[in-house]
Amino acid sequence: MSWLNLNQSLNSLKGQITNFATEVLSEGSSTVSNDEQSKIDSVGKDLQEKCRNQELEYTEKMLIKAIYD
Numbered sequence: 001m002s003w004l005n006l007n008q009s010l011n012s013l014k015g016q017i018t019n020f021a022t023e024v025l026s027e028g029s030s031t032v033s034n035d036e037q038s039k040i041d042s043v044g045k046d047l048q049e050k051c052r053n054q055e056l057e058y059t060e061k062m063l064i065k066a067i068y069d
Contacts (some may be wrong), residue, residue, distance in 0.1 A: 007058065014051045021047075
């Protein structure tokens with residue numbers, strides 16, 4: 001069940017990246033225009049969606065692997 005540990009590691013990494021991005025964005029938010037903030041928010045949402053898709057893909061592959069092993 002090492003894939004469970006890897007999944008937990010991925011979730012931890014995702015959380016660390018999210019926390020870091022939130023910190024960085026909150027520190028500089030007073031000097032960011034509305035247009036720039038919209039772009040930043042869009043990039044953040046894209047990254048979150050990519051992480052979610054990777055987690056789903058990984059889980060699917062691990063389930064398939066478990067079935068055939």
